[in-house]
Amino acid sequence: MVREDHLIQELDSTNINALTCNIEDLSNYLPPGSPNLSIITKNIRSIHKNSNIDDLEINLDLLEKNIDVLVLTECRIDPKKPLPNKPNYVTHNTTLKVNQNDGVVIFIKNSIEHSVKEINLSGASCLEISIFTYSIICIYRSPSEKNPDNFIKSLETHLNSPHLKNKNIIILGDININIIEGNCDNYGSIYLDMLAEHNLLPGHRFDTRINSCLDHIITNLNPTKFSATIAV
Template sequence: MAGVQRTPPTTPRTQFSSVSTQKTRSESDISAAVSESDYVNINRSNKRPHNDVSPHGASDQESPLKLECQLAKWKKEQDSSIAKQLADQTDLIAKLSSDIGEIKKQNNLIQASNAEICKTNAGIVQSLEFFNKQFEDLKREVETLRKERRDQQIYIENLEHKIIDLQRKSRSSGIELRNIPQEATESSTNLIKTVCNIGSVVGVRIAETDLRDIYRLPGKANTSTAPRPIVAEFSTVQTKQSLISAVRLYNKGRGKDDKLNTSVMGIAGDRRPVYIAEHLPPSTKKLFYLAREFASKNAYKFCWISNGNIYLRKFEAFVSALQFSVDMFVLTECWTSENNPPPNIDSYDMFWTKNSINQNDGIVVYVREEIRARSCEPVFSEGNCLLINISPEYTVLCSYRPPCFRNTINYINALDKVLGNIHSKNIIFTGDININTFDNAGGQVQNYLNLMAMYGLRQGITKPTRLNNCLDHFM
């Protein structure tokens, strides 16, 4: 208790055995004990009485023993529990040590594997570098092969074009005669006679000497109603063109049964229509077939071949679209040549230049048939020139001057010579001259205008014909 200091009594343990087991008051015992000592400071205090459940004397004696037994038992249990825990911890530590050893072993294996992987990766990198180098070499080689292939393709195309040109030139004077029946004892003499008879029918005189070669195309014997074509090669292209033009003129305006046929040629047997066309290489025939299909699908009225060149025309639609009657019209830059004649138009006479300076030159003039015009192509320098004589009173001078000629001196001199030889009272000059009459500062332009004024010709076009320039003239 607070404020109380006392020494346990020296009364032996046996003294308590004689104590009565009856209930006692704590305060009475303490007072008695305190009263026996003079060295004890006592501060008295009122204490409540002890409950009636105080242990008896025998229980007080047995309680320490039980407590000791319990403590010993508890100690034993604790020692057993601690030993078990120590054993478990020892086993766990042993297991952890084993696991750590296994992990270290696996770690060593992983490190060895990583080293092997690093070595393998280094080999892969080296291989990739080698493959990359090989790929770049192959890429350069492929590019070289592609370039060579393109060059070879261009070379092959050029060779094909040359072969086609050679075929066209070798056949430029040849014609094909189709649907002419074959005689049992046919010879070249019979074939020559057939061609001469065709010339007589259409109004073209053909002598035997005009034919260089004639033959029927090889093939199987006649097993069908269509005989094999006859190829006739003339000595000149002009003879071929004359015969083809005469045949077209003969068939024009005739009925289907009245066109050129075996009956009018004096060939015995059933009447058969006879077809005459240019002798073309197979590639041109195929192209001509495709061109006819294209013409039929795209509203082209005419599709024809002239000297191996294929033409499509809607030009008649242009003529019919004019709101007034055209007696004469002049076209320049028509790309004409001796082997490339322009197309004909119904009710018009056609005149064109045959002397070519470059690819895109050429003049074509269409004049109504009832006018009965005549044409003349004089020798001309650095340009094209075509004279159309309508009557003794009128002459139309048509000209084209390519823009590639920068200096106009030669052209002006040639024009002066042609104008000086015209004796008609009235001269009409027109064409694409490529001299800008709006350039007043140009000396060459003034020389040109002075020449035209000297012959009484004056520019009738006062507005630009191409951008801000007046290059097309009508005087």
């Protein structure tokens, strides 16, 4: 089991500022100057629904800045339908099918050199982005998969991949394992323990849906070299 006091001490030793705010107020909390890399992740609940895309674009406009990487989860990808186009961005998507709700779609600025590969995780959709010194693992795991044991084991297997050794790793997305601070469930503790063994810690443990933290940003960023602001 994860010891809460130990985890809090570990989080205090990182150079991460985590907060909750309205999207239009986010710029008030960001440090001066542009970040080296800006990422947004959002559960879109069907990428083919025009109203969902319209709402997303409205929110992005409120930021008043360009985003480097946009990660959309629960995309409900229909291979017979085209994905929306975002000018000046390159689009990547998962192809492995788990259920009707799954799918991850990412948009990356076409000026940024990167590579993307699909990762086969148990009961989840996953894309891994290699960009700058980062490996960004983007995940959607459906809540219909009640027991996440196989998912946790498959993620651990991937984290043991040689290409991830000594990399700056960010795991993010809608993972549907509750890690809320002070009240995470047994699966949440197993999941956090596994991540901690790989020096990966949650960047936040805020309520993201009905007294649960199901949408995660996990990282191993070196506090002597990197700082980050995470906003929910």
